[in-house]
Amino acid sequence: MADSIDIAAGKTTQLVPGRQWAYWQVAGWIALIIALVALPATASGYVLFMATLVAINVIATVGLNITVGYAGLLSIGHSAFIGVGAYASALMAIHLGTPLLLNVMVGSAAAFLVGLVFGAPSLRIKGVFLAIATLAAQYSLYFVFQQWTPVTGGDRGLSVPQVDILGMGDKGFYLLVVAVAVVLCIASRNLFRTRIGRAFIAVRERDYAAQVLGIDVVRTKLLAFGLGAAYAGVAGGLMGAFLRIVNPDQFTLLASVFFLAAVVVGGQASLLGSLLGATFMTLMPEMLRATMEVLGPPLGATDVAGFLSPLREVIFGAMIVGFLYFEPRGLAGLVERVRALATRS
């Protein structure tokens, strides 16, 4: 795991030949932010929709990466925590009519607390046992979403009132989501330069050894769990307000596996990895659909839609297996390789 610590320690420990690369890196981030802010001016409604979705998924993936990538706690219930945030935030909007940012914060706090409750088993169990506890969280919360009809609206869900930010409609919402995503990304990046964040990594590497170093393992694990859930809550609150509907089917086991896949494909314990992974996994089905629409008819495939969803599953699985097999550091690892090539010459 030595190399993953290196990634986790991040860009502060650049080697001297990489100095120039560091400048490029900063320039790259600035260019990305400018591009993101400038996007609404030129983009169509569809592009804007996908961009907003990507930004929301980035928030959720960054959160899951804190739990799974940095703290090494396998969570298979991430989408349930997203659901907690979405429902809490939607209920605030419907019954109290409070502003979006407040709702999202409350959603995040709710998800944090629920995350702590289901993280509690991690005090005594670890590894795959914990994974099952999170699976139990997934099922229990889904059950609550579906069955507590007076509050959650059952299968039909809740419809969320429209939010208009600065009178800019979809563009305003997009900018808000991007701003939140940027703030949360920077927060998670800085977290791993603090004592708490370093403790996550120490616990992941060897929890007994971390304990010897004076880290409170139990508190650290719980916090890592809760923080991941809190990020999920933010993503959920934004997602509800964005899609304007919250129903149980958005928060299934498959959605949880989707975010796990985003973490693995992007790169564990890497901010860049979360960004790349979430972007890639969100856009992959769209790219696949576009490709099939072009390639399908000439190849004689008439039932493109029926063929597409199993094909997506195959590619989805193949991506996970392929990355674990060939590049366990994910897309971020590929970027690292490019960096190594660039700085060597």
Added chain:
Amino acid sequence: MLQFLEYSMIGVASGGIYVLAALGFVIIYKSTNVFNFAIGEMMMIGAYLFYAATGQLHLGWPIGILAALGGSMALAAGIERGLLQPLIGQPTIVLVMVTFGVGSILRGLAGMIWGPDIIQMPDFLPRKPIFIGDVLIPGKLAWGFIAVGTLSLAFILYYRLSRTGIAIRATSADQMTAESVGINVRRVSSLSWAITGLLTGAAGIVVGSLNGLTPTLGLVALNVLAVVMLAGMTSVGGVVVAGLFIGWFETLIGAYLGGAWQSFMPYLVVLVMMTVKPNGLFGEQRVERI
């Protein structure tokens, strides 16, 4: 009361399927420490292979069963050889995610080959219901339970008594020592995957002939995971008890409280279990080293 007995019998009978699949899970976990999330998809592939042999190639059901079980054994051994052996020594999360990935690939492939619609399996289990006193048990379920029970029993005997079974148990107790007394640990690992292929394939055929065949047939395996957790991951005897219990409990819940409770209850039991006794009912305390 009569109804309660009837539901109980049906529940225990469907619990038998959980037992079979859970045995497959436990043997892989014991001998290779891999938490296999693809177990449901392995069941599903077994069922589809049976359908392909009997329904599509018209080979008759005895040959169909042999072909399906052989196919799923080969598939399982292939997964182990091709994907998991090269990853030995990687962190748990990597191994878990690989089985997730494999599951997704298998589900997708089944969807691409056989389509998303529900397929009725060729009948080979007698339909005629069986009466015990006044209690009626659907024929397919009863015969399925008998098949599954026989296979489970055969496996447990094999595991307890045969030379290979002892080698598997030795490996799960201590890999180093097992290797030093001349057990081929790699072979044991491949073998246990192949056995799992056999058990899950058989479980899949029974599930498929009871409920019909879809690419999402593997979802029943999520209850198998609950069974395994309840039993404590490593106990063969515990799995039998826990499997029958979960099957019984789940059916009763489904019958009296409705279907929505059914998928959730096993996990509630597990969650309570985990806070009370994290190693499960019959689990062994594993020693962790720094």
